[in-house]
Amino acid sequence: xxxxxxxxxxxxxxxxxxxxxxxxxxxxxxxxxxxxxxxxxxxxxxxxxxxxxxxxxxxxxxxxxxxxxxxxxxxxxxxxxxxxxxxxxxxxxxxxxxxxxxxxxxxxxxxxxxxxxxxxxxxxxxxxxxxxxxxxxxxxxxxxxxxxxxxxxxxxxxxxxxxxxxxxxxxxxxxxxxxxxxxxxxxxxxxxxxxxxxxxxxxxxxxxxxxxxxxxxxxxxxxxxxxxxxxxxxxxxxxxxxxxxxxxxxxxxxxxxxxxxxxxxxxxxxxxxxxxxxxxxxxxxxxxxxxxxxxxxxxxxxxxxxxxxxxxxxxxxxxxxxxxxxxxxxxxxxxxxxxxxxxxxxxxxxxxxxxxxxxxxxxxxxxxxxxxxxxxxxxxxxxxxxxxxxxxxxxxxxxxxxxxxxxxxxxxxxxxxxxxxxxxxxxxxxxxxxxxxxxxxxxxxxxxxxxxxxxxxxxxxxxxxxxxxxxxxxxxxxxxxxxxxxxxxxxxxxxxxxxxxxxxxxxxxxxxxxxxxxxxxxxxxxxxxxxxxxxxxxxxxxxxxxxxxxxxxxxxxxxxxxxxxxxxxxxxxxxxxxxxxxxxxxxxxxxxxxxxxxxxxxxxxxxxxxxxxxxxxxxxxxxxxxxxxxxxxxxxxxxxxxxxxxxxxxxxxxxxxxxxxxxxxxxxxxxxxxxxxxxxxxxxxxxxxxxxxxxxxxxxxxxxxxxxxxxxxxxxxxxxxxxxxxxxxxxxxxxxxxxxxxxxxxxxxxxxxxxxxxxxxxxxxxxxxxxxxxxxxxxxxxxxxxxxxxxxxxxxxxxxxxxxxxxxxxxxxxxxxxxxxxxxxxxxxxxxxxxxxxxxxxxxxxxxxxxxxxxxxxxxxxxxxxxxxxxxxxxxxxxxxxxx
Numbered sequence: 001x002x003x004x005x006x007x008x009x010x011x012x013x014x015x016x017x018x019x020x021x022x023x024x025x026x027x028x029x030x031x032x033x034x035x036x037x038x039x040x041x042x043x044x045x046x047x048x049x050x051x052x053x054x055x056x057x058x059x060x061x062x063x064x065x066x067x068x069x070x071x072x073x074x075x076x077x078x079x080x081x082x083x084x085x086x087x088x089x090x091x092x093x094x095x096x097x098x099x100x101x102x103x104x105x106x107x108x109x110x111x112x113x114x115x116x117x118x119x120x121x122x123x124x125x126x127x128x129x130x131x132x133x134x135x136x137x138x139x140x141x142x143x144x145x146x147x148x149x150x151x152x153x154x155x156x157x158x159x160x161x162x163x164x165x166x167x168x169x170x171x172x173x174x175x176x177x178x179x180x181x182x183x184x185x186x187x188x189x190x191x192x193x194x195x196x197x198x199x200x201x202x203x204x205x206x207x208x209x210x211x212x213x214x215x216x217x218x219x220x221x222x223x224x225x226x227x228x229x230x231x232x233x234x235x236x237x238x239x240x241x242x243x244x245x246x247x248x249x250x251x252x253x254x255x256x257x258x259x260x261x262x263x264x265x266x267x268x269x270x271x272x273x274x275x276x277x278x279x280x281x282x283x284x285x286x287x288x289x290x291x292x293x294x295x296x297x298x299x300x301x302x303x304x305x306x307x308x309x310x311x312x313x314x315x316x317x318x319x320x321x322x323x324x325x326x327x328x329x330x331x332x333x334x335x336x337x338x339x340x341x342x343x344x345x346x347x348x349x350x351x352x353x354x355x356x357x358x359x360x361x362x363x364x365x366x367x368x369x370x371x372x373x374x375x376x377x378x379x380x381x382x383x384x385x386x387x388x389x390x391x392x393x394x395x396x397x398x399x400x401x402x403x404x405x406x407x408x409x410x411x412x413x414x415x416x417x418x419x420x421x422x423x424x425x426x427x428x429x430x431x432x433x434x435x436x437x438x439x440x441x442x443x444x445x446x447x448x449x450x451x452x453x454x455x456x457x458x459x460x461x462x463x464x465x466x467x468x469x470x471x472x473x474x475x476x477x478x479x480x481x482x483x484x485x486x487x488x489x490x491x492x493x494x495x496x497x498x499x500x501x502x503x504x505x506x507x508x509x510x511x512x513x514x515x516x517x518x519x520x521x522x523x524x525x526x527x528x529x530x531x532x533x534x535x536x537x538x539x540x541x542x543x544x545x546x547x548x549x550x551x552x553x554x555x556x557x558x559x560x561x562x563x564x565x566x567x568x569x570x571x572x573x574x575x576x577x578x579x580x581x582x583x584x585x586x587x588x589x590x591x592x593x594x595x596x597x598x599x600x601x602x603x604x605x606x607x608x609x610x611x612x613x614x615x616x617x618x619x620x621x622x623x624x625x626x627x628x629x630x631x632x633x634x635x636x637x638x639x640x641x642x643x644x645x646x647x648x649x650x651x652x653x654x655x656x657x658x659x660x661x662x663x664x665x666x667x668x669x670x671x672x673x674x675x676x677x678x679x680x681x682x683x684x685x686x687x688x689x690x691x692x693x694x695x696x697x698x699x700x701x702x703x704x705x706x707x708x709x710x711x712x713x714x715x716x717x718x719x720x721x722x723x724x725x726x727x728x729x730x731x732x733x734x735x736x737x738x739x740x741x742x743x744x745x746x747x748x749x750x751x752x753x754x755x756x757x758x759x760x761x762x763x764x765x766x767x768x769x770x771x772x773x774x775x776x777x778x779x780x781x782x783x784x785x786x787x788x789x790x791x792x793x794x795x796x797x798x799x800x801x802x803x804x805x806x807x808x809x810x811x812x813x814x815x816x817x818x819x820x821x822x823x824x825x826x827x828x829x830x831x832x833x834x835x836x837x838x839x840x841x842x843x844x845x846x847x848x849x850x851x852x853x854x855x856x857x858x859x860x861x862x863x864x865x866x867x868x869x870x871x872x873x874x875x876x877x878x879x880x881x882x883x884x
Contacts, residue, residue: 005020038054044095047126048128061126063128068122070150071123071134071150072123073279074146074149074150075119079116081111081115081138081146082115083106083117084106085141086137086138086141089133090122090134093122093127094122094125098121101121102114102121105117110297112294116298135150210239211412211415212411213231213413214239214243216409217231217235217240217407217408218243218407220405220407221371221405222244222247224371226402226403226405227372227373228374228376228397228403228406229373229376229407230377230408231377232416233377235409238273240375242277244337245260245335248335249286249309256334258335259308259311259333259334259335260311260333260336260337261311261318261337262311262337262339263312263313263314263336263338263353264312264339265314265315266314269340271292273339274288274312277312287309288308288311289307289312291314292313292314296317301326302321302327305332319352319353322353322356329356329365330356330357330369330370331370333370334371335370335371335373336371336372336373337373337374338350338374340376341375345400351400354400357402358402359764361402362761372401378731380393381393381730381733384730386733387737390733390736391741394737395741395753400760403753404753406738424711425712425728426710426711427713427715427724428713429715430578430579430716431575431716432575433572437566438566439518439521441559441566442514442529443470443518445514446511448555449510452551453504453508472515472519476515479511479515482508486508487501487785487786487877488877489501489504497788498787501786502546502788505787505845506548513533514533517529517532519602523576523600523689524609524612525573525574525608525612526563526566527568528611528612530563530567533556537553540553544842546842576714576716577612580688580714583714584619584666584686585619588621588622591683593665595658595666595683597669597682597686598668599668599670599671599685599687599690600669600670600689601670601690603628606668606669609624610624610668622665623666624667625657625658625664626654626668626669627654627669655667682709684709684712685709687712687714689715689716689717690713691713691720691723779794779871779873780794780870781793782869783868783870785845785868787842788868789843791812791815791862791867792815804861805861805862806859806860806861807862813860816836816837817837818835818837818850819834819837821850829854831851833849833851833858834850835850836850836860846866847863847866848860848861848866849861864881864883865882
């Protein structure tokens with residue numbers, strides 16, 4: 001009976017099970033029970049604990065506490081480590097059952113889940129040598145970054161017993177975080193850990209007193225109001241959130257239990273904020289857990305929410321939990337905190353959640369709703385052109401979030417100015433190249449390709465476009481529109497239709513690459529644009545290489561020597577790059593320890609800028625690194641960066657190096673970093689043809705956190721200069737509108753928000769009543785989107801986990817070929833194995849991927865945008881970019 005109760009209790013956690021087991025042991029009355037208990041501990045592998053109890057000396061176990069804390073702090077960095085590689089070196093520090101569990105989790109879930117389990121087991125280990133064994137394992141298996149963070153060697157500030165020596169002399173400061181809101185460490189004690197988990201001074205966590213402006217920001221929420229907190233980047237909004245949470249827990253009415261959810265839009269932000277809340281609250285006995293898209297396959301969302309006091313989530317996880325019925329309502333929470341709450345609009349998961357919230361508010365449910373707190377550096381202005389329109393925009397955002405008070409710093413502005421830093425944006429307008437023969441040649445090739453398209457099939461639907469639009473986003477849009485119309489072209493002769501559609505597809509793809517090259521040449525070097533095209537045509541030769549592709553390749557190769565000569569001609573240097581070189585050279589000459597964030601609008605431009613800096617004698621000493629999004633498939637970038645994507649550990653590694661490595665002093669980033677990095681030492685932000693709305697520019701400008709930091713915009717476009725001027729005006733307009741709203745009396749503001757909510761409710765209700773269009777009857781076939789070859793019937797398609805589409809039957813396997821996948825990773829219980837392509841040797845269009853799912857091997861998963869959908873009865877063809 002006791003065994004069964006302990007096993008059942010273990011479902012809640014090993015600590016709960018152990019407590020129940022010890023209670024049962026202490027009730028034993030038979031003689032010799034203690035010796036029997038100690039013998040059982042030794043037999044089970046708990047030799048350290050048995051020794052401590054027998055000698056009644058727990059000092060060895062207590063010394064391990066510091067190591068447990070450090071291991072938890074560097075857990076995020078350890079996620080890239082293969083647990084199977086460590087096991088031969090570390091297994092003696094674990095019990096046999098733990099070893100088996102780690103191996104099984106690594107094999108059937110993921111290596112990341114396995115290393116998480118290994119860390120959990122080590123933190124429970126009673127073997128005094130496990131810290132040094134882990135050090136040996138990391139060193140011998142080549143995980144040097146993790147090894148350096150863990151460093152238990154005797155020459156690294158620890159004595160021979162592994163106990164921490166003077167931490168203040170051996171730990172270094174790291175205040176970088178992954179979210180503009182994760183800035184609370186600016187006024188906490190210096191022991192706060194970085195994203196990589198490096199301890200900064202002490203093992204004791206003691207937050208300092210809140211600054212006066214932070215108390216002011218928190219006050220409306222502390223008073224129980226749904227609050228939108230708008231404060232500059234670097235002001236410590238996460239610390240404000242911690243203050244609100246503390247008050248929330250301490251002041252819950254008797255008999256009620258507080259439950260807080262913190263929502264972060266990006267996975268790196270989620271990881272950082274989870275660690276922030278864990279360190280702040282777990283010492284007070286509160287349970288903090290988190291779930292993101294990276295970890296959802298390995299945990300029970302329902303159990304995490306039920307068992308935790310504070311839950312950190314990416315918002316789609318919560319949306320899915322409600323849609324799947326895991327949660328019946330949001331009433332399980334007592335406080336919801338939305339990081340970067342300005343995203344609460346349209347179909348964003350934040351707005352989906354708040355729509356659920358408002359439906360419950362205005363519905364018949366008697367359940368109490370959670371308090372809402374939103375955090376942002378800018379509420380934006382939307383499409384407003386006046387103060388009154390801006391007021392309307394902000395009220396609309398507040399209505400979506402059910403806000404009762406807008407909190408900004410009003411009484412303690414001097415205190416805010418003492419700690420904050422607001423760099424002004426300086427604009428460097430640069431003239432474009434006087435002449436660009438590269439662009440002339442590429443434009444001629446594009447004109448010839450367009451003419452060839454008309455010879456292949458003369459059709460009115462292939463729209464005319466001005467040659468002046470070459471090298472623009474407008475032309476890219478024309479390509480997309482034209483390609484869609486070509487895909488849906490239908491002829492009586494199906495073989496001819498297949499051939500024409502394939503050739504038109506080829507032409508539009510070549511036009512797209514030429515257009516990309518023109519865009520690259522405008523902002524980077526001609527040699528970068530030429531390298532992009534050369535790599536593209538190399539890929540073309542390695543594919544089906546049809547007669548048309550040979551013809552187009554020959555035309556390019558005919559011009560290639562001339563293009564190569566232009567790329568080496570110094571008179572064709574890009575004036576914008578020369579200006580950028582002057583900015584960087586001046587900055588690093590004045591201060592060699594300058595830390596620069598260089599923003600570029602595309603991944604291709606990031607790669608080109610990195611290569612340019614590395615080959616520029618004036619700048620090569622800076623040693624640039626790059627930070628970009630996680631989905632990256634361009635062959636062009638693999639040549640420059642040696643990678644097809646940046647995983648979360650890679651992103652963290654780059655950021656840690658930028659923060660701590662004296663050699664890494666310049667980070668080139670795409671938009672993945674504009675709301676995501678807080679590096680106190682960053683003193684120069686350069687925006688290279690990088691622009692956006694007022695919210696985006698406030699966020700980007702705020703990446704410079706050091707005193708006297710600068711923000712410089714480099715551009716050759718007058719419209720970008722004008723955009724920056726307009727953004728400055730809009731920022732002033734936004735601040736005036738907020739102040740105007742704060743001067744409204746509470747009744748007026750409440751009535752305005754309620755009116756907007758009711759109008760939105762009427763719209764939602766009317767949409768629900770609208771008669772949905774009937775689905776077109778009849779069976780449908782999927783045809784290859786490039787050559788129109790038959791792929792499968794929709795009757796053969798099945799849905800996996802609500803979103804992934806596979807095709808049943810062996811017949812489908814005869815219609816595709818497979819090629820190795822560049823990045824065979826695991827996601828959502830799926831293991832990518834290979835790419836799937838049309839079996840037509842003259843086509844080989846990308847159809848999707850082959851995966852392993854649970855016990856199913858070699859399962860085809862198709863993407864609808866690779867196909868044309870044909871109604872068998874009517875012959876009508878349709879093009880979809882997403883599954884309906």
